[in-house]
Amino acid sequence: MEPVSPRGDGARSPQALDARLDAGSFRDPESRVFYAAGEVLRVLSREGLEDFNAFASTRLFARTQEDGRVVRTxxxxxxxxxxxxxxxxxxAVLRHERVPFVxxxxxxxxxxxxxxxxxxxGLLQExxxxxLTLKDASPYNVQFVGSRPTFVDVGSFERLRPGETWTAYRQFCMLFLYPLLLQALRRVPYQPLLRGAIDGIDPLHMRSLLPLRDxxxxxxxxxxxxxxRLQARYADRAGEIRSSLNRQLQDRELQRRLLEANVRKMQRLVERLRWQPPRGVWVAYGERNTYTDEDTQLKERFVEEAAGARRRRLVWDLGCNNGRYARIAARHADxxxxxxxxxxxxxxxxxxLREExxxxxxxxxxxxxxxxxxxGWRGAERKxxxxxxxPDLVLALALIHHVAITANVPVREFLGWLWSLGGxxxxxxxxxxxxxxxxxxxGKREGLHPDYQLERFERELGEFFEVDRRLELPSGTRVLYAARPRGAGAEATRLIASSADSDG
Incomplete structure (x- = not known):
């Protein structure tokens, strides 16, 4: 998408029929995202439009549109x-370039x-x-196009009001800094914590998670x-404290210099944070299996032929490990x-991927x-x-034994889920x-997982998919299949519904 003048000169018209608001954008009344005719659009209030015009008239807007740091708009x-x-x-309404996958x-x-x-x-500093400033500091405002991070919330840019401090500082700490600190200092994965609290990790909770030396x-x-400490002591006086700070920062140049200094300090802190995966992960950064060279070559050729049969829009590589087969699929997919x-x-x-x-x-x-x-709200803010x-194509290589045996998911359940994806x-x-x-x-009791048998797997696979090709690798313990989903008729729907209690 080519960026256009903020006045809208020459811009196209949206098909507003069947317009649908994005369930995760209601928190900013000045800037709401919606969808219409397959396009991503943003409706602005009068104040939101004034802020966008201020942003669109800057060199920063042109620069970030060119280098892809801010979504094309x-x-x-x-x-x-x-x-x-x-x-x-x-x-006013804006149109954004679509992100391939949220x-x-x-x-x-x-x-x-x-x-x-x-x-x-970096965007806040510029x-x-x-x-200008950014009213929000949420990682949900960032999407990745492959390995490239892109800021998608254009409505977050606003004019810097006299006396304002870094209003999004607390949000940045809760959703960016604290998760990174936990992983870097304590080797505690932050993903379950962020998934459990959409607003992030509260300062009081974060303090309790760290030992005194940290x-x-x-x-x-x-x-x-x-x-x-400040939150515990002054939580009931936040408005009063903010008003006091606003009075002290009426000098615009002083205000800007203080904000820039605070952002630079935070940048240096984040840049210093490091985390390395366990040594065993580095050693196993390759296929975690016992393939022979011949097995590997035949498997790669099998995946290449299946992926290359036709151009795919979207491929999922489940259990990707080092991305060997994702790279093969990427040669034949968008x-x-x-x-x-x-x-x-x-x-x-x-x-x-970032290096490349x-x-x-x-x-x-x-x-x-x-x-x-x-x-989030009504379970719909994050999908x-x-x-x-x-996906148009799913790769499930060296995976089913981990799902069925380690996670105790019945083979039929897993196959039914793969079928439901439609690819x-x-x-x-x-x-x-x-x-x-x-x-x-x-590590399992004798007699568990009776459904994990080749003959039974093939029978149940055939109920959900039409197998086009089968290849047994020379080692004799692994078999590959290329298959198409059977029609989504009443019988297939019954298979999905009955898979939980089926004995095969």
């Missing part, structure tokens, strides 16, 4: 037939969240130099210990989402046995994984003689 001319339940009277911070490995934080701080660290003392439950290999994959400048593969931390649910874009499938079945399967079963 254009004005829409003919929007007055718009009929949406808005809090404020609409004054992801959330509780699905990002450490370096993705850190890069999103540095993008937010905005202050233009007399609370006294440089930066941590200011942003955690002191922050929590976009690939690479998922793994283990943050370590996803972290390493992201670093490699790869924008067609999005790596995410997702446990398929406990995937990202709907969150479940499968509501953000259905074609490349799946690998390691038999009970496979070394990895034997290892997983060794």
């Amino acid at each position: 254009e004005r829409v001319d003919d929007w007055r037939s718009l009929d949406l339940p808005l809090v404020k009277e609409p004054a 992801s959330y911070p509780y699905e990002w490995p450490f370096s993705m969240l850190k890069d999103a934080a540095l993008l937010q701080l 905005a202050l130099a233009e007399g 609370r006294l660290r440089r930066g941590v003392f200011t942003h955690v210990t002191l922050h929590a 976009y690939v989402v690479a998922l793994d439950a283990d943050q370590g290999p996803v972290e390493l994959l992201y670093r490699d 400048g790869e924008e067609r593969i999005l790596p995410l931390v997702v446990n398929l046995a406990d995937p990202s649910p709907g969150l 479940p994984l499968w509501e953000r874009g259905r 074609e499938l490349v799946i690998e079945f390691p038999t009970r003689d496979d070394p990895m399967v034997r290892k997983l079963l060794s």
